[in-house]
Every structure is written in C-alpha cells, then in structure tokens.
Amino acid sequence: MESEILISVQELSRFYGQQRAIENVSFNVHRGEILGFSGPNGAGKSTTMQIICGVLAANHGSVNIAGHDIHETPRLAKQHIGFLPEQPPLYNDLTIDEYLTYAAKLRGIKKEMLKEAISATKQRCGLETSGPRLIQNLSKGYKQRVGIAQAIIHSPSVIILDEPTSGLDPIQIREIRELMRELGEDHSVILSTHILSEVQSLCDRVLIINQGNIVLDQPLDQLENNAGKPDSIEISLRTPPALEALLSIEGVTSVESISEDSLRINLNPESNAIDAIVNKAVSDKWGLYKLNPGDTSLESVFMRLTHSDHNLLVENETRS
Amino acid sequence: MINNINLIAANELRRLFKSPLAWLILAVVQFLIAIFFYLLLSQYMQPSSAASGLTDVVVSGMYQISGVVMLLVSPLLTMRLITEERRLGTIKLLVSSPISITELVLGKYMGITVFYCLMLLMISLMPASLMFGTELDLGQIASGLIGVFLLMSAFASIGLFISSLTSSPAIAAISTFGVLFLLWIINIAGTNASEGMAALFSYLSLLKHYTSLLTGVFNSTDVLFYIIVSVFFIILSIWRLDAERTYG
Numbered sequence: 001m002e003s004e005i006l007i008s009v010q011e012l013s014r015f016y017g018q019q020r021a022i023e024n025v026s027f028n029v030h031r032g033e034i035l036g037f038s039g040p041n042g043a044g045k046s047t048t049m050q051i052i053c054g055v056l057a058a059n060h061g062s063v064n065i066a067g068h069d070i071h072e073t074p075r076l077a078k079q080h081i082g083f084l085p086e087q088p089p090l091y092n093d094l095t096i097d098e099y100l101t102y103a104a105k106l107r108g109i110k111k112e113m114l115k116e117a118i119s120a121t122k123q124r125c126g127l128e129t130s131g132p133r134l135i136q137n138l139s140k141g142y143k144q145r146v147g148i149a150q151a152i153i154h155s156p157s158v159i160i161l162d163e164p165t166s167g168l169d170p171i172q173i174r175e176i177r178e179l180m181r182e183l184g185e186d187h188s189v190i191l192s193t194h195i196l197s198e199v200q201s202l203c204d205r206v207l208i209i210n211q212g213n214i215v216l217d218q219p220l221d222q223l224e225n226n227a228g229k230p231d232s233i234e235i236s237l238r239t240p241p242a243l244e245a246l247l248s249i250e251g252v253t254s255v256e257s258i259s260e261d262s263l264r265i266n267l268n269p270e271s272n273a274i275d276a277i278v279n280k281a282v283s284d285k286w287g288l289y290k291l292n293p294g295d296t297s298l299e300s301v302f303m304r305l306t307h308s309d310h311n312l313l314v315e316n317e318t319r320s
Numbered sequence: 321m322i323n324n325i326n327l328i329a330a331n332e333l334r335r336l337f338k339s340p341l342a343w344l345i346l347a348v349v350q351f352l353i354a355i356f357f358y359l360l361l362s363q364y365m366q367p368s369s370a371a372s373g374l375t376d377v378v379v380s381g382m383y384q385i386s387g388v389v390m391l392l393v394s395p396l397l398t399m400r401l402i403t404e405e406r407r408l409g410t411i412k413l414l415v416s417s418p419i420s421i422t423e424l425v426l427g428k429y430m431g432i433t434v435f436y437c438l439m440l441l442m443i444s445l446m447p448a449s450l451m452f453g454t455e456l457d458l459g460q461i462a463s464g465l466i467g468v469f470l471l472m473s474a475f476a477s478i479g480l481f482i483s484s485l486t487s488s489p490a491i492a493a494i495s496t497f498g499v500l501f502l503l504w505i506i507n508i509a510g511t512n513a514s515e516g517m518a519a520l521f522s523y524l525s526l527l528k529h530y531t532s533l534l535t536g537v538f539n540s541t542d543v544l545f546y547i548i549v550s551v552f553f554i555i556l557s558i559w560r561l562d563a564e565r566t567y568g
Contacts, residue, residue, distance in 0.1 A: 050412070053412075053415075053416040054415060054416055054565075055412050055415050055565065056565050056566075057565040057566045059566075074420070075418045075419075075420070076418075078416060078417060078418040079418045081416055083412065083413075083416040085409055085412045085413075086409075087409040088409070089408065089409045089410040089411075089412050089413035090408065090409075090410065091335060091408065091410060092408070093335055093338040093339060094334075094338070098334070102327070102331050103413065103417075105327050106324075106327065106414070106417040106419060107417055107418065108418055150413065
C-alpha cells in the first residue's frame, strides 16, 4: 500500500518516573489503513495512543500527523485527530446535541457547517433520534457511540480509538465494527483492543506491543499466508535427544518445551527443517509419535510474542 | 484564540447552571447578604449613627460582608473547574483538540469570573434600590464594586490553580478554603513580628487591599496587587497542566 503516510511515529519513548512505559516505538500508518494495536494490559497501548494525540508528551522521539509535528505545531496536527480515550470523555449533564455541538466547535468546525456535521455524525453513529437525551441517562453502548461520534465529527484524517468495543453487547460490537470499517476507507484508523478476532476481522495490519516494545508489525494477509508453511512445529518424542542435536539441524531457530516430552520447534519456513527433523528422529530413534504444524493464528502468535520466555530452552545465536 | 476562550467559558457557564449547585449558591448568597443589608440599614436608621454617611455604613458594609461570604462560597464553585474534567476524562477531549492549554485555563477563568459578575450584579441590586429614596456616593460604590470584583477574581484564580492540582473536588475545596482564609488573615500574623515582616504580611493580606478600596480610596497598588495575584495563579495553572503532559 503506497498511499500517503498520515501517522508517522518515530522512536517514541516515555517514562513514568523510573518506570519505562514504551521504548523506541516506531511505525507508520497510511491513508485508508486500519491498524490493530494489541498487546497485554499495561503493555503501553494507551500511553502510545495518548502521545500520538498530544495528551501526553514523549520523553523521546516524534509524532507526525498528516505532515504536522504534534509537538512543534500542535494546533495544526490536532485538527486532523479524532481521539476516543478508553473512558469516553463525556459531560454527563449535557444532552447529546449540546455535547456534540461543543465537541464540534472545539475541533474548529465553522458555524455554517455545524448543523450538517452534527446530523451527519449522528446518523453515522445511530444517534439520529437521541439528540435531546441527557448523556447521564444513556446506556454504556450509547455512551460509547457518543464517544465515537465526538471523535469523527470533524471528519479527521486520523482516528484513534482506545478499546472502542469494550463493554458492548455483540450487536453493538457488530454495528461499531461496521462503522469502523466504513471509516477505514478514507481515514487512517488506529484501534486498540485485546480482542484478537476483532483485529482479524477488521484490520489491515496488526501491531503487537509488549512491555513497551513493538514485537510484531505485520500486514494481516501476510500473517495468514504463512499458514501454508508453518514457522513452528510441535513434536512429541518418547526419548527426546539433547537439545543441541535439535538445534544443529539446519533451519531450526529455537526450541521451547510445552510439556515433558513435547517440544515446540521454531524454524525458518523456507528451509527443509521439518524433513530433516523427521529423518533424524527415525535414524536416531527418538520415538516420534506426534507432529503437528505450529498454530499460526493471530492468537497463538500473540501468545508466543507476549508470553514471558520462561519456557524457552535454547535459542540459536544466529536467530536475532 | 478569543473564540476558543469564549467557547470554553460558555460551556463552563452552561454546565454550572445545569447543576443545582450554582442556583443554590446564588440563592443562599443573596439571602445571607440580604439579611446583612437589612441589619446595616436598620442600624443606620438609628438616630445615634446619623453622623456617618449612608454609603459608608450600608453599601460599604454590605460589600465588606460580601467579601467574607464569597470567601466561604468561592471554593465550592472553583473546586470542580479542572478536577471534574479530570474525573470525567474530558480533559483528554480538551487537550487532544486544537486548543492550547492557555486558552483552556483562560476560558475556565473567564467562565467562573462571569458567574461572579452575575452574582455581584444581583447583590448590587440591593444598594441600588436605595437610590429611589436618597442619594448615594456613586464614586465610593464604584470603588467598592471594583474591590469586590478584584477580590473575587483573585479567589477564582487561586481556586482554579488548586483544582488543577488534584482530581478530587473535596480536596480542592478544602485546600482552596484554607489558602484563601490564610491569605485573608495573614496580616494578623504580622502584629507581633518585626516591622519588616509585619509590612510583608500585611501586604500579602487579601483583606487589607480590599478594605481601602471599600472606603473609596482607589490606590493603584491595591488594584495591582489583585491583578498580580490573579495573573500569578493563572500562569501557575497553565504550567501545571502543561507539565502534566510530561510528568503526569
């Protein structure tokens, strides 16, 4: 996808006191791309999103929104941003109409355009008939919709949504996904979630962050293509050999233990490692009784990347 | 710039009047001051006090009391200025919008000041009613009005700053009350101190500068004092919210 880069994040680092929240995070998002931003709780998702929106300042690095640096020219950059924080930023004592009017004016929508922008946004978010309702009395799903409405009211080129579907019922989730898919057509959307099926069904690209570092940045279709050639296998052996023997096989990058006699072997998908392992298992009498291709679903990738490496037994030095 | 400040001020006012608190405070203040007004007026009607003027006794006396009432009430109005934005998370809406922190703080300050003006206007209707029956010293009243207004804006900026420090309205209210009260009576602390300290303490006192304005003495140092206090705390609030992005 070679369209215009709307969000460019370069070497972002942020510390809370001594504690590192994110370190050296860099990525780009193009126009028309939906980026799924995932990772365990506390990995630095919200921090990154807040830095992109200018809510927090980075200790290091830069953020560029549609050609404007968020730190140098915040006013210009922020005009292009629509942000929905984890908790929708709503004034409980206002009605939806009052609130959206305020949000629209804050984002610098001209008076002439105001009515049109509000009614179009309300229609998009399914709020046509709820305008005079007090936000206080809305259900969680409706509050979330109003939160999304304020983020898209000025049709920004960059939309950043922090867990937009949390706490919604399945029907609402589907509606909101539909809406996001629509938005993704001509905007850049960053969407954080830990629901991986959501990333899978909605996003063009997935970014997984763990302990403040990006551990995966890959287009989803590429991730799925790998399914044909597994990059890991799970084998069960009655008499497992020394680990060095496994590692010495060409194409094997690392070995992890799953249970006593089961191992996960990570390998280079382009090599003939599986063939070699099977041959070796037969000739050296390892007692191979099970061999499964490794799970390449997003969930297993996620688990592998974010799970602490305590069960990793050995790793080839050449891997890095 | 001005548009954004107005926008935030207008929203602040709208939300103030959406809650019963603002209406209740307007009513209570009006009621309390009306009682004092009545007492002052009946005191003036006594034959023995005819020596001093009506404006001096009734109008200035009433504004004097208004200052004390405002000291009690102001923390309740300023406590939610920033704390509530933080609690609701709406501060994120504000700072991710194309407005600056300066505009945000000035907007908040303006919103609450307009509310105070409204309150002052309502209070001033009482002495204005005297104009039907007698003549008042309008110069002294104007000086007194300016005094109360300046005092209230100083209260507002101190309250605004303290509410930018915390996310709990109750803590903001009680701290603001403590600070305002301390600044009010700080000149007493100077009574037994050395001459230099006494002068410093009495200069810092919010009360002292206010009293001279009430008596009709329009001294530019007094006016400047309140303006400096207001500007100082507004700048502190801006710094505080700006720093929150880096260290918060």
